[in-house]
Amino acid sequence: MAVIKIANVVASTSLGGELDLQAIALALDGAEYEPEQFPGLIYRLKEPKTATLLFRSGKVVCTGAKSLEQVKTAISKVAKQIEAAGIVIKIEPKIEVQNIVASSDLGAQINLNAIAISLGLEKVEYEPEQFPGLVYRIDSPKVVVLLFGSGKLVCTGARKPEDVEAAVDKITEELKAAGLLR
Amino acid sequence: MAVIKIANVVASTSLGGELDLQAIALALDGAEYEPEQFPGLIYRLKEPKTATLLFRSGKVVCTGAKSLEQVKTAISKVAKQIEAAGIVIKIEPKIEVQNIVASSDLGAQINLNAIAISLGLEKVEYEPEQFPGLVYRIDSPKVVVLLFGSGKLVCTGARKPEDVEAAVDKITEELKAAGLLR
DNA sequence: CCGGTATTTAAATAGGTATTTAAATAAGTT
DNA sequence: AACTTATTTAAATACCTATTTAAATACCGG
Structure with a gap:
């Protein structure tokens, strides 16, 4: 965790x-x-x-x-x-x-290009020329997560600390399931 | 009235x-x-x-x-x-x-999309991306009425207060006849 | 080191969008 | 020379954008 x-x-x-x-x-x-x-x-x-x-x-x-x-x-x-x-x-x-901004760390470097392809275009924006982070929008909890190649992340839009935890868990599981994180 | x-x-x-x-x-x-x-x-x-x-x-x-x-x-x-x-x-x-600008209220919300289709393209301009009001041009009296979703309206171009009244009456009747206003 | 790139969110205010009309002048186009 | 566009003023209506604040993250350029 x-x-x-x-x-x-x-x-x-x-x-x-x-x-x-x-x-x-x-x-x-x-x-x-x-x-x-x-x-x-x-x-x-x-x-x-x-x-x-x-x-x-x-x-x-x-x-x-x-x-x-x-x-x-x-x-x-x-x-x-x-x-x-x-x-x-x-x-x-x-x-x-109204808004909580939090940071966390997946503990390993991640391949943002692979993730952009794997997680699907409707939830992901990744324009490295414009901004180095990959923008991942989650519906529930309704937050936005910025993922970085270092494995660090920023979560914004939450109104409860529990929403941040749920979002980080969710993206961690998705990346593991896709074989993009150990 | x-x-x-x-x-x-x-x-x-x-x-x-x-x-x-x-x-x-x-x-x-x-x-x-x-x-x-x-x-x-x-x-x-x-x-x-x-x-x-x-x-x-x-x-x-x-x-x-x-x-x-x-x-x-x-x-x-x-x-x-x-x-x-x-x-x-x-x-x-x-x-x-030379010009009278007046406002009034139809007393109920109205569906501008339905009205745009019903009143006919030659008298109506409705570009909600550009301006939220529907532009309705009347020939007699020669005025322009802006209709809003709230039911409020603005009438411009009149030279007599009676022209404003006639225009509001006219559009009220037209909307009622089309079943777009009770 | 600083500012910018991107993300989120509340608050309130301004300016813009469109419509009409007279007046007179300048600038642009044909 | 004629025509067209733009300028300015006021007002109602409703929707949009932008403004400001803080913070993490990482990359660029000065």
């Missing part, structure tokens, strides 16, 4: 009321707010190392966390800092994970 | 004599005059929210009004401001409506 390492969790929530982003930009040191470029205010934390996007509607997106725990910690910290700036918000927002 | 909402009235008139647009641009705060780009001077009002185009010939185009009354008010205001700047003009210009 390959070791899976979660690299990035993207989650969203709502602070329950509209936010005055101009006021928040002034109150939070280091906040970035350039509405002509992007409607969200960007606020980064050093620990957990994350970037949180705040929107006028009160919606929030948090990226960069390595676990759901880190997401909770980051959003809590940001909410407290906003509250300290005098803005009333819902203290216990419901956090929803 | 669907409620019809007039969204934009375009009207033209003449102030009776040639206008020195350079002088007017200097006299009217906020006037825009870039003759290399467009031969008209653009002057906007906040109330009624309109944009009036002034031409060297004395011709005038007013857009953005929600009613003929607003057109009259806007042109009157602009004329007074030009006169206050020392330019003699005809006080009671004859205003002619």
